[in-house]
Amino acid sequence: MDILSKTLDLIDNVINDIEIKDINFYDYLLNLMSSLYKNCSIALFFYENTNFILKSAVKDNKKTDITFPLSFENIERLFDSKDKFIKIKTQKTDFLKAETIVAKLAIKESVFGFALLSSDSLNDDKILDSFIAICNIVSYKIKDYELNEVFKIQLKALQEAIIEKENAFEIIKKQHKKLLELDKAKNLFLANISHELRTPLNAIIGFSQALDSKIFGELNQKQAEYIKDIQISSLHLLGMINEILDISKLESNAIKFSPIELDPKTVINEVINILEPLYKNKNIKVEFISNFNGTIKADYQKFQQILYNLLSNAIKYTFENGKIEIISDFQNKDYILKIKDNGIGIEKKYHNKIFKKFVHLNNIYTKNQSSTGLGLTITKELVKLHNGKIFLESELEKGSTFTMIFKKMVI
Amino acid sequence: MKKILIVEDNELNMKLFYDILTYQNYDVEKAYDGLEAYQKIESNKYDLIILDIQLPKMDGFKVLKKLKEKNISLSNIIIVSACAMDEDKAKAKAFNIETYLTKPIDINNFLKTVKEKLD
Known part of the structure; x- marks a missing residue:
């Protein structure tokens, strides 16, 4: 030995x-x-x-x-x-x-x-045996060395990988923080934009209303018509500013949810009244089918906004002489609201898309309708705020039905 | 004649409020920044103050805070602001100010609010 x-x-x-x-x-x-x-x-x-x-x-x-x-x-x-x-x-x-x-x-x-x-x-068995023994030991010794070398290389690679991973993690963490800051900056920017646009809009709407009210004298027919045009455009602009502000509020969780007990009939009739000039203008028939007579727990202003958005959309995308139905219903403690129109409808491939931000469906009917593409996103978020879900059933040229189910909203 | 102070930094909006309020036979005074507003409120008596929030020198909330510190009543103040965030409305509520109109205002609604407040 x-x-x-x-x-x-x-x-x-x-x-x-x-x-x-x-x-x-x-x-x-x-x-x-x-x-x-x-x-x-x-x-x-x-x-x-x-x-x-x-x-x-x-x-x-x-x-x-x-x-x-x-x-x-x-x-x-x-x-x-x-x-x-x-x-x-x-x-x-x-x-x-x-x-x-x-x-x-x-x-x-x-x-x-x-x-x-x-x-x-x-x-000679003796020589042969010892030869085999030596060969074995020598080869294992070398194998051991090789494994050690491999192990060292692998260890080094592993250490490098860990360092790299740590660096990557740091980079991701930094980027995440940056993204959060950017998002915050974006929402602040939107809030500021909303503020900055409201100030001149106040003067535009205010002066045109002052002229319209004729307190400073009569207007001729054309002047009166133009004043109305200015007001319509200003209100449209205000609607878009409000949508931008709403989305920034929703995204930064700055929205306040204050539910109260209310009768949905009152809110629905209110919204129908507000939008009357628009649907009367297109000779659309709006029918309110009320199968629910109780009260619900909802945020008044936000519940009204949901209805306003869906009804004004329905009016926008329904042909002249068309028909819109608002169905107020319930099932046990769940409150169900449907807005059904027989308008242009939405192709199936767009059904999931339309609730996403800044989506406009471009077709011949909507070409002249300007919008932020935020209305349905806001509506969906507001429905969610009320612990509800919104569904769309629609077929091109046949019409759309938006169904909302609010869980345990009935008092 | 009822005396109204308008606190507003935007020239055109000031003109709008001034014109429609004077037309309603109110005695209207102007303040273009928060400091001027505070000094005027401190030394004069107004039946109604229309206060903006974003103002030069001192913002609307700071004006309210300083008035409160001097024990000057805030009950004759309404806010007309372009700040449409819920947190601003909540801040106003903390000063017990219930009337918060968001710009752009509907002038009929605005005049109705002013009249109700003065009665």
């Missing part, structure tokens, strides 16, 4: 100094094995690229290197063998004057192995 421990020490030293795949290392191993088995011919084989190389040391210390290409299949067969020993019959029968080579494959996955070439020693 002295020889063994000495060998292992030597290998330990050498693998720290020489690269495993270095050709000198194989020479060193070969010399080592030769010195241990003085009376034997030893060969060491390894792969280099696609070549199978046999390095051999014979009794008289004459060295031969043989390199021959091995097909992938051959290599596979060589290393997949379950036998402890592999007999390699070389094509060159004069190779080291030996008919057979007995090789111990160091490790299946490893790049090298040893072979004992002398046919005399093959008959």
Whole structure:
């Protein structure tokens, strides 16, 4: 065992100094094995690229290197063998004057192995056993070293990956914070815009109303007509400003929800009255079907806004002489509200889209209708605020029905 | 003749309020910023004050705060502002000011509110 421990020490030293795949290392191993088995011919084989190389040391210390290409299949067969020993019959029968080579494959996955070439020693069990033992230990030692190297590389890669991940996490965290700040800035900006636009609008609407009220004198027919036009446009502009403000409020959770007990009939009739000039103008028939006579818990202003948005939309997208139905209903404690029109309808592919922000459905009917594309988004959010859900059933050219179900709203 | 103070920094809006209120035979005075408003309210007696929120030098809420500190009644004040956020309305409510009109105002509604407040 002295020889063994000495060998292992030597290998330990050498693998720290020489690269495993270095050709000198194989020479060193070969010399080592030769010195241990003085009376034997030893060969060491390894792969280099696609070549199978046999390095051999014979009794008289004459060295031969043989390199021959091995097909992938051959290599596979060589290393997949379950036998402890592999007999390699070389094509060159004069190779080291030996008919057979007995090789111990160091490790299946490893790049090298040893072979004992002398046919005399093959008959000596003692030599053979010790040879196998040494081969095993040497190969495991080297395997261990290789694994260590692989482990070190992997550890380094892992550490780098962790650092990278930490950096990525930091970047994401920073970006997230930035996005939140940007969103806050956007909402503030929208609130400011709303404020800045309201100030001049106050003068436009106020002066035109002052003229319209004729307190400062009569107007001729054209002047009166133009004043009305200014007012209609101003109110339209105000509607859009309100929508922008509403969405910024909803998104920044700055909206206040104050539910009270109310009779939906009152609110529905109120909204119908407000919008009367619009639907009368198109000769649309608005019918209110009330199947519910109780009270509900809702935010008055917001419930009114839901109705206003849906009814004004229905008027907008219904043909002249069309018909709109508002159905107030309930089921147990749930309050159900439907706005049904026989207008232009919405194609199925747009059904999910229309509740999204800034969506305009471009078709010939809506070409002349300007809007922010926020109305239905706001409506959906307001319905949600009331613990409700909104659904759309619609078919092109046949009309649309918006159904809202408010959970446990009935008092 | 009822005396009204309009606090408004926008020239055209000031003109609008001034014209329609004087037409209704009110005695109308103007203040273009918060400081001027505070000084006028402190040294004069008004039947009604129409107060804006965003003002130069001192904003509307600061005016209210200073008046409250001096124990000057705020009961004759209405707010007419372009700030349409709920938090501004809540702030006004904290000063016990119930009338908060958002610009753009409907002048018929505005005149009705003024009249009710003065009666």
